Amino acid sequence: MARQFQPPPGGPRGHDRTVPARTVDRPSPGPAPEADGHAPLVTARVVSSPAPDLVSVALDGAGDASTFVFNEVVESSSGSVQPGGTLSSAPSGTKASAGKLVFKVTSPVAGTVGFVASGTATLAGYRTLGTANVTAPAATVDDPLRIAISIDVSSVASGLPLGSVVVLRDGAVAGECTSQREAKPDPCIVNRARDGNELTMTVLTSKASAWTAARPAVQRVFGDTRILSAIAASRGEFADKGADAVVLVRSDAFADALAATPLAVAKKAPLLLTAGAALDDATLAEITRVLPAGKTVYLLGGVKALSDAVAERLASWGYSITRYFGANRFQTALVVAQSGLGSPSTVILTNGNDYGDALAAGAVAAKTKGAVLLTDGAKMPGSTLSYLTSRKPVRFALGGPAAKADRSAVAVVGADRYETSVLAAMKFFTDPATIGVVSGKSFADALSGGVHIAMTGGPLLAAPPSGALPISTRIYLRPALTNPPAIFVYGGVNAVGDDVALGLRREITP
Numbered sequence: 001m002a003r004q005f006q007p008p009p010g011g012p013r014g015h016d017r018t019v020p021a022r023t024v025d026r027p028s029p030g031p032a033p034e035a036d037g038h039a040p041l042v043t044a045r046v047v048s049s050p051a052p053d054l055v056s057v058a059l060d061g062a063g064d065a066s067t068f069v070f071n072e073v074v075e076s077s078s079g080s081v082q083p084g085g086t087l088s089s090a091p092s093g094t095k096a097s098a099g100k101l102v103f104k105v106t107s108p109v110a111g112t113v114g115f116v117a118s119g120t121a122t123l124a125g126y127r128t129l130g131t132a133n134v135t136a137p138a139a140t141v142d143d144p145l146r147i148a149i150s151i152d153v154s155s156v157a158s159g160l161p162l163g164s165v166v167v168l169r170d171g172a173v174a175g176e177c178t179s180q181r182e183a184k185p186d187p188c189i190v191n192r193a194r195d196g197n198e199l200t201m202t203v204l205t206s207k208a209s210a211w212t213a214a215r216p217a218v219q220r221v222f223g224d225t226r227i228l229s230a231i232a233a234s235r236g237e238f239a240d241k242g243a244d245a246v247v248l249v250r251s252d253a254f255a256d257a258l259a260a261t262p263l264a265v266a267k268k269a270p271l272l273l274t275a276g277a278a279l280d281d282a283t284l285a286e287i288t289r290v291l292p293a294g295k296t297v298y299l300l301g302g303v304k305a306l307s308d309a310v311a312e313r314l315a316s317w318g319y320s321i322t323r324y325f326g327a328n329r330f331q332t333a334l335v336v337a338q339s340g341l342g343s344p345s346t347v348i349l350t351n352g353n354d355y356g357d358a359l360a361a362g363a364v365a366a367k368t369k370g371a372v373l374l375t376d377g378a379k380m381p382g383s384t385l386s387y388l389t390s391r392k393p394v395r396f397a398l399g400g401p402a403a404k405a406d407r408s409a410v411a412v413v414g415a416d417r418y419e420t421s422v423l424a425a426m427k428f429f430t431d432p433a434t435i436g437v438v439s440g441k442s443f444a445d446a447l448s449g450g451v452h453i454a455m456t457g458g459p460l461l462a463a464p465p466s467g468a469l470p471i472s473t474r475i476y477l478r479p480a481l482t483n484p485p486a487i488f489v490y491g492g493v494n495a496v497g498d499d500v501a502l503g504l505r506r507e508i509t510p
Contacts, residue, residue: 078114078135081105087113089132096150096198103132106146111137126214129153129165136208144183144204146190151213154197161456163192163236164219164434164486167203168212176235177204193239217484218505221452222445222492227251227273229491230448231286234270237452243290245269246297247451248283248306248314250276254355254443255329256301259336259372261362263298263324264451266341266369271451273444279310284317293318298340301325301332330374330381337371337387346370347393349402349409353377355443357399359450359462360421363436364398364428366454375405398424417462419472425459426476434458434486435477437504439465439495449490458485466497469507477507484508 081087088094089103096102105113116133130151139145153165167174169187177188187205194200201213221236223229234243247264249257251273264271270290274280287297297314299306302325311321324340326332329352337343348365350358352374365372370393373384378401380388388395388406395409399420403411412427414420417440425435436453438446440462450460461473487504489496 078112080111081107081113082110083108085110089115095195096152096200102150103134104148104150105134105136106148107137108139108143108145109137113137123168123171123212123214126166126168126212126216129213129215131210131212134208134211138208139206141183141186141206144186144206145208146202146204147211148200148202149211149213150198150200152197153194153199161237161452163221163232164488165192165199165201165213165215166219167201168214169203169205169209171210171212173216174203174205176232191240215486217508218487218489218501220489220492220496220501221449222490222495224492226444226491227280227283229445230271230273231282233448233452233490234272234286234290237455238270238290240289241292243269243295245295246287246291247271247300248287248297248310249273249300249447250305251280251444252276253305254358254447255352256305256325256332257443257447258329258350258352258355258358258361258374259333260300260447261450261454262344262365262369262371263300263336263340265366265454267296267298269298269451271448273448274306274310276305277307277309279313284313287314287319288317291319294320296320296322299323299325300336326383330376331383333372333374334383334387337373341371343391343393344370345393347388347395348372349375349395349397349406351375351377351399351401354401355446356417356440356462357402357420359417359438359440359443359446360424360460361398362446362450363454363458363460364396364424366451367428367457367459368396370394375402377401378404380405414472416470418464418470421460421462422470422472422476425461429457429459431483432458432485434488436460436488436490437463437496437500438490439463441465442491442495445491445495449488452490453488463496463500463504465495466499469500469503474507477504 077089079087086104086106094102103115107113114135136145167189174187174189175185177190178184180190183204183206187203189201190204191202221232223232245267247260247269249260249271260271272283272286274283297319299311299321315321324332324335326335346368348361348370350361350372353376361372395406396412397403397406397409398412400413403413412420412424414423434453434456435458436449438449438460453460463473489501
């Protein structure tokens, strides 16, 4: 059944702070010279006096020989700023477009800020989108420079999440900021926003240095815990206040969450995790970042899964709460299909007693605009059978147990969970621009990662925690040499080892 809580009137209010900007006018450059039939990349270096050592935050990058090419924006310009002032490389209101990058530097101290375009650049392991030369006063971690980089991303495959484009300083990937005002880690991305083909990434940094905007061919999305990994996936997909809803599930149990992926995609919502008894503080912070007050948070499971205290705390922050739950995991999945998704015409059946085959099911259900329903191993629960008999949806069974439970369904069954995920990708996804990879031995990262990759229209593959890639995965990736997809690895190195990530890189690198 579905149960709703209404938020109290009003709600928490945020605070806006606008810093006056100063812009230096400059002559427009002439057409950029061409080399080998392409306009050169913009190369940028930000230079200042010495500052604290770089703290690098690791995201796995992987090799790709191809690059995206853009024209130079500026030849050179510079000007002075007062404390808190902003200098732009282009007149106010200028948007990035094909051949035009726009940079804005806000300095906490007075000084000179300058922009110089220079040469071309390639970066092993990345598809380079562009870089820029900027000079700026030295700053600190506690009171950093704020550099906004706007770039045209029309050459990037549509549907890629915001987090698929990264910023590198001195060749090291900038992390995600843990503070809105401090460069922690240093450097870090505090905000991403996309407006059509323009992506703006705002970086906090203690020093100016060499900067590059790029897309890794293989990128790891992770946090120190499963809760933080889910937050990392949310931040990579959604801008501030960019979600229409949030789907919340218990962090230490997979049962009620197996049906969550198509619901989250349909609602344009990240999937976040929390402990069952009380709402995790980091999860609350992410909900308030991504979701405007007055919108809905969907809780999956009854009060034993997510307590009323979780719902009440969310309601106190101004959110409407809808809880989908049944007497057991099988009925909860039915409630999600009926109340959350409107009883779609396609159903993906998978074993509700083990997550192995179910890892790939959520992305398949989202792709087919269907729902995930659960079998009781090789048996069909009575409530599920009644639903299927009355609704008569198109049915696919992922994995051997589900196929045995419904022998009239179209079976997608491999020799193991890895091959089943590959066969599902082959059947339901044609030349995907993105592919997600999760550990086949744990479920937590697959919950949020499944939503993240499904938002881009890509499949989710299972991989071993370490060692060689399964032969089925290698066969599947082999055609990608001609048009490499963006691969996202969900979870830290304990979930999916660096050797597995390197194996993925090798498979898609000519």
